[in-house]
Amino acid sequence: MITIKSVQVGKVVTEGAPDASDLNKRQWTSAFRKCPIEGPVQIGPLGIEGDQVADSKNHGGPEKAVLCYAGAHYDDWQREHPELEFGGGGFGENLTLNHLTEAEACVGDQWSNGSCILEISQPRQPCWKISRRWKTKTMTKEVTQTGRTGWYVRVLQAGVIAAADELTLLERPHPDWTVARANDVLFGREVDRMAVHELMNLPALSQQWKEALS
Numbered sequence: 001m002i003t004i005k006s007v008q009v010g011k012v013v014t015e016g017a018p019d020a021s022d023l024n025k026r027q028w029t030s031a032f033r034k035c036p037i038e039g040p041v042q043i044g045p046l047g048i049e050g051d052q053v054a055d056s057k058n059h060g061g062p063e064k065a066v067l068c069y070a071g072a073h074y075d076d077w078q079r080e081h082p083e084l085e086f087g088g089g090g091f092g093e094n095l096t097l098n099h100l101t102e103a104e105a106c107v108g109d110q111w112s113n114g115s116c117i118l119e120i121s122q123p124r125q126p127c128w129k130i131s132r133r134w135k136t137k138t139m140t141k142e143v144t145q146t147g148r149t150g151w152y153v154r155v156l157q158a159g160v161i162a163a164a165d166e167l168t169l170l171e172r173p174h175p176d177w178t179v180a181r182a183n184d185v186l187f188g189r190e191v192d193r194m195a196v197h198e199l200m201n202l203p204a205l206s207q208q209w210k211e212a213l214s
Contacts, residue, residue: 007162012031063207068152107122
């Protein structure tokens with residue numbers, strides 16, 4: 001059973017000092033830090049009500065309305081980084097999910113909680129903000145190498161969503177294209193040119209990823 005473990009939203013904040021020599025203390029502006037919300041919340045084509053985006057060029061929009069992340073990954077991160085304290089939203093995600101990872105979720109999947117309908121549009125491409133958030137310079141690289149990236153969804157049908165909601169798979173048009181495999185193609189772990197061509201031509205794949213693969 002796929003369930004929503006927690007729902008998170010973030011506000012745009014500026015942290016650090018503009019003249020800091022230490023990269024971990026340097027000023028940055030982001031809505032990466034997400035906080036859990038209780039009870040049902042509205043979700044629409046541009047994401048979850050109350051969630052903000054600082055960098056609208058690279059984040060947000062209809063094709064990256066909501067970021068999902070596998071809750072099971074947090075056990076791995078905690079084991080590998082016992083010096084850190086992880087929790088839902090720690091990788092910038094809006095929805096932390098139980099019993100679904102990149103190895104099972106597929107590009108084009110449509111999932112519903114009975115109210116809204118979400119469609120997987122692309123894996124998340126890890127950026128420097130992951131390392132900045134955890135003050136660990138290797139963290140973004142680790143996310144890429146492990147494949148624990150998370151994935152973005154479109155909101156095909158607006159509605160309400162809440163922690164503990166069950167998600168039902170409505171459609172799976174591309175069962176051969178898990179999020180994990182798409183990651184392998186983009187990051188060069190699968191180099192078959194025909195696979196690249198096939199992935200690029202998936203109707204559900206976001207335009208940003210199609211451009212990245214071309």
